[in-house]
Amino acid sequence: MSDNRYYPTIILGATFAGLGAAYACGKEALLIERSALVGYEFINSYNFGEAWHATLLSKEGEKLKNELLERGILSEDGRVHIPAIAPVLYNKIGCDSLPILLHSDVADIRLSEAGYEVTIYNASGFNSYRTDRIIDTRPEYAPSHWIKSKSLNAMLNCGEDDPEVSTTTGSYLLLTKGKLKGEVVAKVPVEVEDDWITARHKLHQLWAGRPKEWESWTISSVAGFFELQIEPETGSEIRPSWFSMPSAAYRNPLEAFEAGLLVERRY
Helix, strand or coil, X not given: CCCCEEEEEEEECCCHHHHHHHHHHHHHEEEECCCCCCCCCCXXXXXXXXXXXXXXCCHHHHHHHHHHHHCCCECCCCCECHHHHHHHHXXXXXXXXXXXXXXXXXXXXXXXXXXXXXXXXXXXXXXXXXXXXXXXCCHHHCCHHHEEEEEEEEEEECCCCCCCCCCCCCCCCEEEXXXXXXXXXXXXXXXXXXXXXHHHHHHHHHHHCCCHHHCCCEEEEECCCCEEEXXXXXXXXXXXXEEECCHHXXXXXHHHHHHHHCHHHHC
């Protein structure tokens, strides 16, 4: 194991809030993500978000929004092609040299007299980092009582440029449109305690019994993460100087990114 290295702040999760917090802290923070995915709480859950143009933005947030608009990823009426945001984020991280470790799993977090010691495991083996403050933006690690609802989403192939997405009475499949022609996501509400096997079974069971007007439609892909609706309690310090700020608590990626940018005012 290597010698301890020090960062005043360690941010867990390359979510939109995590990325915003990393920009706010600059070189004083290290962002750690167990996967290679960024913004996964929206992008990889197929969650289009809502109220994109209602979010008040700082200069950095406005910069990200303008890039999405210029690239045709976000429209003026608030529709978004959510998968296309990922390459923008990777490019942004690289150009700005954001301190980030991908494919790095947190093996242990230990409180010490000098703060916290965070041990990670990745291709380089075990490494430890010392920090004064931890900000955990991972929705999947939010306290369970904060999670109000969740769904398993699937991208559909409708074979139409402008399919009708109004939900048929009695159907538990909720449909939402993306920005591209024919881009539709089906959302299947599941129980908060449901695991992946149970949730996927519910999705396929409901899809098999879908209304006749959707009979020719097919599932293109199933999301890799649950869409979570989270309502944190007032005061998110779960341990001394260890804060939970789940990125899925916000209405859209820009709002989550902006919350991260304001992290120094909050904690």
